[in-house]
Amino acid sequence: MAQVLRIAIQKSGRLSEKSLEIIKKCGIKFGSDERVLKEQASNFPLEFLYVRDDDIPAYIRDGVADIGIVGRNEYDEQAIDLQVLTDLGFAKCRLSIAVPQDMHYTGLISLEGKRIATSYPNILGGILKEQGVKASFVQVSGSVEVTPAVGIADAICDLVSTGATLAMNGLKEVQAIYTSTAVMIGRKQMGSSEKEAILQRLMLRIDAVMRAAS
Numbered sequence: 001m002a003q004v005l006r007i008a009i010q011k012s013g014r015l016s017e018k019s020l021e022i023i024k025k026c027g028i029k030f031g032s033d034e035r036v037l038k039e040q041a042s043n044f045p046l047e048f049l050y051v052r053d054d055d056i057p058a059y060i061r062d063g064v065a066d067i068g069i070v071g072r073n074e075y076d077e078q079a080i081d082l083q084v085l086t087d088l089g090f091a092k093c094r095l096s097i098a099v100p101q102d103m104h105y106t107g108l109i110s111l112e113g114k115r116i117a118t119s120y121p122n123i124l125g126g127i128l129k130e131q132g133v134k135a136s137f138v139q140v141s142g143s144v145e146v147t148p149a150v151g152i153a154d155a156i157c158d159l160v161s162t163g164a165t166l167a168m169n170g171l172k173e174v175q176a177i178y179t180s181t182a183v184m185i186g187r188k189q190m191g192s193s194e195k196e197a198i199l200q201r202l203m204l205r206i207d208a209v210m211r212a213a214s
Ligand code: PRT
Pocket: 010, 011, 012, 013, 014, 015, 051, 052, 053, 054, 070, 071, 072, 073, 074, 091, 092, 093, 158, 159, 160, 161, 162, 163, 164, 165, 166, 180, 181, 182
């Protein structure tokens, strides 16, 4: 049986629509009916898996998928050894430190000895270590913005795009430590020359779509 390349795409969230849009612009035809978890393109050897974005790097590592689209933040945080095939440029956001309105902040050193709530302990930890700042992490996977108000954290480190969520929670953004966009990632080796060839064809089309858009 002829091989297909498997791409993992976020089922429903900030990355879903634009991810599918780029692939459609490549001239690849598929149903994209949100209720299915798996489907195959009708005119290109590509199979889609619709999953949670957090699971995508591990699915690729484990061979469940060959490539996928995730926020660079998710990829860097998980530190799974894959490759970034291309930067897709959408879903731009920053990982920022935010503190209560009345907290005095002069730089990362202001976080010394503080409790910081974040879903990105690896990215933040790396940067604090570089700066010689010691802080403790409160690891939460959602609603990070409420943690200072409920008294379990002194500061937060979370993704920001407009800043509206921070403002709504009485927090001020004091420092961006990292920026992210959606990236296409994949295993370093596709495992067969047939899959490598399909990937090459797909990447040529994606490059053309990206060039046309810029
Ligand atoms: O269900 P699943 O696990 O698949 O989805 P998810 O809820 O984990 O992810 P999702 O869809 O929220 O985000 C997917 C990716 O989009 C992230 O990994 C980022 O790379 C990127 N992205 C871009 C963002 C934002 N912008 C963003 N604003 N991810 C999250 N946010 C959050 C932000 O933290 C804040 O809480 O959205 C909220 C609103 O942001 P403001 O600043 O506009 O108010």
